[in-house]
Amino acid sequence: MAKEITGKIKLQCPAGQATPAPPVGPALGSYGVNIAAFVKQFNDATRAQQGLIIPVEITVYKDRTFDFILKSPPASVLLKKAAGVESGAGNVGTQIVGKVTRKQVEEIAKTKMVDLNARDMAAAMKIIEGTARSSGIQVEG
C-alpha cells in the first residue's frame, strides 16, 4: 500500500557515528520517529565509510515509519578526492593544496546536480568552483 509522506528530513551525519543528539533527535523526534531505530540503521549502513560525512535524506510516513537514502558525498569531499589531497587548505585564500581540471568540476557538478538544487549545469559548476576555491583547490583550464 502507498504510504502517505508527512515529511522529508535532510541531514549530514558522520558515517557510523550518528547519535540521538541534535540534530538527529529533534529533527526525527518532532515526527514521532523511532530515533534509536534510525541511528542503528544509519550506522549499520555507513560503518564501512567511517571518517566521512554522509548526506542522508529521511522520508517520514504518516504511520511514523521512515526510510532513508544515502546521498552523494559533499562536493568538497569529491573535490579533494579528484585532486588527490587528504584535507582542504588551512589558510583559505592563500594556500593551494591541490588542483582539479574543469572536466573534473563538470563531472562533480553532474553528480551533485540534484542535491545542489541548481537551476542548470552552469549554476552547479559555479557552486563546485566556489567550493573548490574555498577548499584551497585550484581549477585549471
Add this chain to the structure above:
Amino acid sequence: MTTTALPRWIEVRVLAPQGWCELVAETIAIGPCTTVAFGRPSLATEEAPDGFDFVRSFIPAHADTAFVRARIREALRALPETTGVDDLKDLDLEFRPLAPEDYATSWKKSWKPFRVGRLCVIAPWSKSTPRATDLVMRLEPGGAFGSGRHATTRTCMKVLLDRVKGGERVLDAGSGSGILGVTAALCGARSVFGFDVDPNAEPYSNELAANNNVAKLCRFKTAGFESLSGTRGEWDVVLANIYSDIIQSHAGDLRDALSPSGWFAFSGCPSHHADPTRTTILAAGLRIDEERVRGRWHTFVGARGR
C-alpha cells in the same frame, strides 16, 4: 532524570542561498559537532524565503565559547572572498539555545497503545495495563515497518480476531513486520508461515514473534511467491496485505495455497483498484463473502468456490 542533568545544546542557524547549503554547512560545523540539518527547523518556523534554506549545526553548551562563535562568524564572513561569490555576503547567522531534552527517549511520548477489538498493541516500554481478557502484542514501533495503525493492517487484524477459531495453519503473503502472522498466532493459530521479498522483514518479524512468545509457531522467510511452488491447499487461512496489483497477478497462487475449507483475507486495495481486484479474485475461482471498507481501503474476505 531531572532536566538539569541533560546535555544542553546551542543551535547555529544560517539562512543560506540554495545550492550553497553544503558549503555553508561545512563552514559552520566547527568543533565537536559535525552533524548538520537542512531545512525548516520545525513546523512552527516560517518557511525560508524563496531561493534560501536553513542550515543548522549544533554545539554542546560546554563547548559554546566566545572563541568558537568568533571562528564561525569569521569563517562565514570569509566565504564570499574564498569562493568569489557575492551571494554569500552577509548571511543571517543566529545562535539559539535549545531546551534541554533527552532526545533518545522523548520521542516515545508520542506513541500511544492502540486497540483492535480485544487485541491491545503496546510498545515494549509501555506502562499501560491491559484488561485481563485482552490479547496483548508488544511491538517496537517506528522502524522500517508499519506499526499496525494502517487501515488495511487494522482491518486484517480485526478479521483474524473475528474468524480464527484455533488450530489453523496460516499463510501470510507479503508479511512485512509479521504483525498479522503474530496476531494469528496470538489468536490461537497452530502455525504461521510468512514470506516477504524485503530482507529486513525476516529478522524483524522473527523478533516480533519472539517478543510475543509465539516464535515456535511462526516461521518468516525472505522470499517471493516462488516459495509457494509445489504447495496446494495447505493453508486454512491465507492473508495478503499487499499492493492490489500483486494480489491481481498472484490470485491463482493464493487460491492454490488455500485449503478447500479455508478462508482468505486480501487487503491493501485502494478504492480506485477495488473493481479490478474484486473481478480478478472472482475470476480465480474464489468467493467473496465480505468486503470491509475502512477509509479508502478495501479488504476482501472469502473462500474457495463461486
